[in-house]
Amino acid sequence: MSDNWKEIVAEWHSGSAFIGRNPAGANVQIGALDGKPGIGxxxxxxxxxxxxxxxxxxxxxxxxxxxxxxxxxxxxxxxxxxxxxxxxxxxxxxxxxxxxxxxxxxxxxxxxxxxxxxxxxxxxxxxxxxxxxxxxxxxxxxxxxxxxxx
CATH class of the missing domain: 3.30.300.20 (K homology (KH) domain)
Known part of the structure; x- marks a missing residue:
């Protein structure tokens, strides 16, 4: 992949919740998951x-x-x-x-x-x-x- 491309993965967990992950392994919760509020x-x-x-x-x-x-x-x-x-x-x-x-x-x-x-x-x-x-x-x-x- 060219250096100008950035890539992340957003994996669905339940409801409308996703866990976003970058290639370095950092995670972010998108949407509510297991009763814990997430970021929209x-x-x-x-x-x-x-x-x-x-x-x-x-x-x-x-x-x-x-x-x-x-x-x-x-x-x-x-x-x-x-x-x-x-x-x-x-x-x-x-x-x-x-x-x-x-x-x-x-x-x-x-x-x-x-x-x-x-x-x-x-x-x-x-x-x-x-x-x-x-x-x-x-x-x-x-x-x-x-x-x-x-």
Whole structure:
């Protein structure tokens, strides 16, 4: 198989539950299985986006010697009300904790990810009507609740 191909296997278990497996042996549960909630297929797309852009941004910031202490990527998607109920809007929020993080470097890292490196995000941007992103830089130990109260 060419290096440009990616392959996974999704094995049906019961009801609408599947276990997804990649060639490295990592597994993910798709749908509810044995009373345990799983991840829905449309949520998987959002997870893929968060992971893809998150890996880009943290890698770029580390190369720029930025001291990121903690990092979250939050993704929300609004679905169409009629079938096939595709995403029509996607919002990405990057939340970074660190002392002295450069706004300039954070913005550059996000832009590089969203415009050049994150294939998941670039593909989804072509499919949705509206794709937006924002970021917040917080000091170490600062909670999101504290920021919301400001």
């Amino acid at each position: 297929p449309m949520e998987m797309l959002l997870f893929g986006l968060a992971g893809c852009t998150g890996m880009d941004v943290i890698s770029i910031l580390q190369k720029q010697r930025q001291s990121v202490e903690s990092f979250e990527v939050r993704v929300r998607g609004k679905r169409a009300s009629d079938y096939p109920m595709v995403y029509t809007e996607i919002e990405v929020e990057y939340i970074l904790w660190g002392e002295g993080l450069s706004t300039k470097f954070v913005e550059q890292a996000i832009e590089l990810s969203e415009e050049k490196y994150c294939s998941v995000g670039i593909m989804l941007k072509m499919a949705v009507e509206k794709f937006t992103s924002s970021y917040r830089i917080l000091e170490p130990g600062q909670s999101l609740e504290t920021v919301a109260e400001m």
